[in-house]
Amino acid sequence: MENYTHDIPTKILFGKGQIAHLPEILAGYGRRVLLCYGGGSIKKTGLYDEIMTLLKDFTVIECGGIEPNPRISSVERGAKLCREHNVDVILAAGGGSVIDCAKAIAVGTFYEGDLWEMVLTAREGRKALPLVDILTLSATGSEYDGGGVITNPETNEKLGGSYTYPAVSICDPTYTFTVSPYQTAAGSADIMSHVMEGYFAETTDSILSDGIAEALLKTVIKCLPVALKEPDNYAARASLMSASSIACSGIPEYGKKWSGWPCHALEHELSAWYDITHGAGLAILTPRWMRYVLAKDPEQVRPQLARFARNVWGLAGDDEMVLAEQGIAALEKFFADAGLPMTLTELGITDEHFAEMAVHADRGGRLSHSWIPLMPEDSEAILRMCL
Amino acid sequence: MENYTHDIPTKILFGKGQIAHLPEILAGYGRRVLLCYGGGSIKKTGLYDEIMTLLKDFTVIECGGIEPNPRISSVERGAKLCREHNVDVILAAGGGSVIDCAKAIAVGTFYEGDLWEMVLTAREGRKALPLVDILTLSATGSEYDGGGVITNPETNEKLGGSYTYPAVSICDPTYTFTVSPYQTAAGSADIMSHVMEGYFAETTDSILSDGIAEALLKTVIKCLPVALKEPDNYAARASLMSASSIACSGIPEYGKKWSGWPCHALEHELSAWYDITHGAGLAILTPRWMRYVLAKDPEQVRPQLARFARNVWGLAGDDEMVLAEQGIAALEKFFADAGLPMTLTELGITDEHFAEMAVHADRGGRLSHSWIPLMPEDSEAILRMCL
Incomplete structure (x- = not known):
């Protein structure tokens, strides 16, 4: 039996309708939100509209189009948006790819230097923006761990590493009803x-x-x-x-x-x-x-x-x-x-x-x-x- | 399937020798420590001496003699010590009874009013001193939850309620080797x-x-x-x-x-x-x-x-x-x-x-x-x- 450390600060709100808590959760961090999402399935399912209605009193900066194997270019784009718009909190709505990318953006916002170098040297404890997610796919566990996997198509590298834990994960199984077989x-x-x-x-x-x-x-x-x-x-x-x-x-x-x-x-x-x-x-x-x-x-x-x-x-x-x-x-x-x-x-x-x-x-x-x-x-x- | 919230901020350091981290953990909160323990088994096993050696650079105020079914009088005594000595952090060394009592002390230190009234109205979210524990008995789970059970022998009442989560629990199975059958x-x-x-x-x-x-x-x-x-x-x-x-x-x-x-x-x-x-x-x-x-x-x-x-x-x-x-x-x-x-x-x-x-x-x-x-x-x- 080996020693271990259990240290997962993430709060999970599990079940139908938990998204109702979103405004109060985000307001705890501020009013400027970076919304990360993928190829647009949240627009088809209505989740995007639901979020926008709930966040009518917030300034939402969008970072859509995050790839299924999220790329370093998306991390760079998101971190730039966070710096430019003085973002208070990141909201990731999607599956593990979107949440992974959002974690790297959360750290990348404060990282001085090349962000692929950040990925190559990823480790816990770096300064990060707070991250809240709304999970739409049961798969990677990114909603309850600190890790992320980022891809660099130029070097054909896909690397896992530690970034930051979500502060809150909203896990509503009904958001997975529309996931394809x-x-x-x-x-x-x-x-x-x-x-x-x-x-x-x-x-x-x-x-x-x-x-x-x-x-x-x-x-x-x-x-x-x-x-x-x-x-x-x-x-x-x-x-x-x-x-x-x-x-x-x-x-x-x-x-x-x-x-x-x-x-x-x-x-x-x-x-x-x-x-x-x-x-x-x-x-x-x-x-x-x-x-x-x-x-x-x-x-x-x-x-x-x-x-x-x-x-x-x-x-x-x-x-x-x-x-x-x-x-x-x-x-x-x-x-x-x-x-x-x-x-x-x-x-x-x-x-x-x-x-x-x-x-x-x-x-x-x-x-x-x-x-x-x-x-x-x-x-x-x-x-x-x-x- | 019912909705649920998972929100346990406690960090667990599990395994042999994890106590070595104790000074750095406590120092994160301050130098004035209330040490809670029970009937003295930690003195017999050597754990007390181990703690005192590790905490030689700290001011340790002792609150021993906590009962197996911890009493409101122990909560009152501990809270009084915390106030009098301006305690920064509570260290509970023992089983569930000691940790339960320490949780109530952590909240009781800031509670204005009668502490039995605090027990009767126990709920999450009240201000509390930070709590670190060293577990010596596998039983109650108090090392990984926010609850405590306090007894009032005058009214023959033993009541469970929510107080505060340990910030860190040191769980070293070797400390249970001497627990009686x-x-x-x-x-x-x-x-x-x-x-x-x-x-x-x-x-x-x-x-x-x-x-x-x-x-x-x-x-x-x-x-x-x-x-x-x-x-x-x-x-x-x-x-x-x-x-x-x-x-x-x-x-x-x-x-x-x-x-x-x-x-x-x-x-x-x-x-x-x-x-x-x-x-x-x-x-x-x-x-x-x-x-x-x-x-x-x-x-x-x-x-x-x-x-x-x-x-x-x-x-x-x-x-x-x-x-x-x-x-x-x-x-x-x-x-x-x-x-x-x-x-x-x-x-x-x-x-x-x-x-x-x-x-x-x-x-x-x-x-x-x-x-x-x-x-x-x-x-x-x-x-x-x-x-």
Whole structure:
């Protein structure tokens, strides 16, 4: 059992109609608000109008058009707006990409120097504008953590780092009723990946963390098919939204050694080069990573995958290797049934840049020091398995 | 699924040796520290000396002798010391009783008027001194919530209320190695009760909350026997300590209707009159409450107790009533095997005050509006089942 620090200052207002509190929350910081949003879905759903009506007594400066894999140019644009307009508080309305970008803007506003350098050296504790968000997609957990992932298309880099925690996250499941089946499934794969990345790790005596991780995975397994079938099923959407926040909070891996989050490291390479949906990339990579490390180090991996098969998928049997393989197959089938792509080929990705990606994913020794160490040749092999 | 607010600003430093951070944490608030502790176990274990060595550059004002069911007189004494010595920050070293009392002292320092009146009208948001704690008993969850329970022996009242959240909780499982088997078991019963009070409730579509609740219960069921057999088993003590914090945080009941926490309402009456150990009282009451409400409203209660039997105790069967009864029996056996008393008679309690307790426990309509409503005659019957 490893030491840990739990320090999440974010207040979550969860449930229908919580947006009514928005004016009083923002007024606590000031009257000049930077509104961050994405490609305009909040205009289609009516959320934009709802916000504007609630903020009629505020000065709202808009920063729309934030990309699904948010770019450093959007961070620069937002930070410039905050400085020019003396913004008091940032309001991010959207999914993880918008919230991630808003976090980097919050810090970037005060950062002296090149903002890509800020991303390269991202760390907690830098001065930041207060951030409030309205979550519209259950996926990244950005509403309840301090991290963000920013992309630089010029260098083909997509880098995660620590910026700032939201002061308040408004989590109303009804805002996810209009999320497409594909994005719902990809978001769920992201939630599951956040849990699985911590679940498979060296330390195995964190009983509570394992139990919470399994509860999160079983929640997604139960609720995603319901949400796909009945997009406005409140309980299913609400359970996915709660799971999103807790999955990426650190709680499911408290007491465990950091595994290195290998699938995230590899997926960030894919998104950096090909701008694919993060959750879809994770759904393709995760079962392949499982098969690869099971073959590479069966002694370490087999018991953990067997536990996964038993406790998450309810499978039974005495042969741990058979169970492990059945667990992987169950995960793969679950993603396929949810309509997610199962190969990189389907996404138009070839092996052209795999060698470069494999080297870059090990930045800082992240993969070569992960739970089951992956050298660049291992990572390249995993990427090839995804074709 | 009900709306909820998650707002716990407490930072937890978890694990061996985290006390090393104490001076820098306290220095953030000032140099004048009120040290709250209980009957002196921290002197026996060496924790007192460790604190005093670390705080050699601070002015430490002592407030020892806080009772296991902390009394209003201790709150008054502590608040007086804070005012007289211009205290900057309170340090509570102990279990839930010491931390609860320190919370009331933190608010009481600024409260103008009678402090029992403050207890009677306890609510969040009152001005308070900052509070740091060092947890020495896994039980109440006071290290990660804003509540406290204060007793008035003159009026035979023991009342829970909201005071203030700890700013920082230092949770080092090694400080619980010396906790007696009896207190270890009673603390575990308290943890389980916090989970079960929320688990059995009207709302049944909070899948994630139910899963987290079951993970918490299974953690205690697995780790308490280990901690009793090997008091210095770090992983077991650490799992119980993590479970303590999360059990009472609200997380296991997010999205559920408040059940009324009936066993706590009744136990507070027992402790108020007889000063018994809170967890022991809960271990006696809970199975009786289960049997009583199962008979009173089988349609509501049977499916939930059957789920408890299946998911928590791993029992199987098709007859829900049989399963429900087996689940209650499993809980009762677990408490008995841990060495907890199984009747109030063993604690020297008679039915002398039951009628009065039953009426008082319904203060504010708490029990008559609980999940399965309990009129005073119901509560009295449950208390009689405990003899």
